[in-house]
Amino acid sequence: MNYCPNCGNQLPQGASFCTKCGGKLGVYQQPQQAQISPEDDKKANNLSLISLGLFFGPSALSILSAGISASTSAGSRITAISSALSGVCTLAAIVLMIVARVKYPKNKLAKIVMWIYIALFAIGIIGSVLLILACAYACRNC
Numbered sequence: 001m002n003y004c005p006n007c008g009n010q011l012p013q014g015a016s017f018c019t020k021c022g023g024k025l026g027v028y029q030q031p032q033q034a035q036i037s038p039e040d041d042k043k044a045n046n047l048s049l050i051s052l053g054l055f056f057g058p059s060a061l062s063i064l065s066a067g068i069s070a071s072t073s074a075g076s077r078i079t080a081i082s083s084a085l086s087g088v089c090t091l092a093a094i095v096l097m098i099v100a101r102v103k104y105p106k107n108k109l110a111k112i113v114m115w116i117y118i119a120l121f122a123i124g125i126i127g128s129v130l131l132i133l134a135c136a137y138a139c140r141n142c
């Protein structure tokens with residue numbers, strides 16, 4: 001939408017003269033909206049949610065199956081399936097998050113999901129380093 005720099009009258013797109021004061025229009029234009037469209041935002045949110053579901057779904061399933069009964073054949077089967085799936089799902093989740101971040105860089109949820117993954121990754125690295133250090137310490141003592 002254009003506005004007259006003289007009187008602020010709202011003008012149709014592409015007008016070269018103000019219809020109210022007759023002033024010639026300069027380069028002044030309402031700055032383009034920097035936000036992404038709500039439709040794209042919705043798509044990015046969906047991608048992020050699917051990504052989160054893929055990331056945490058298998059873990060939730062395995063915890064659930066362990067909670068129900070690990071001793072029954074059905075429970076152990078679910079545990080085996082979910083552990084096999086978790087690798088693939090984690091990878092798919094990360095890929096989806098990257099797609100959401102690249103296609104919709106301004107989406108907040110995708111950004112939050114990215115930071116969740118980075119935080120978990122960092123915790124995983126710190127945890128394994130601590131574990132190695134603890135093992136090394138234990139081995140030196142015995």
Ligand SMILES: [Zn+2]
Pocket residue numbers: 004005006007008009018019020021022023
């Ligand atoms: Zn005007």
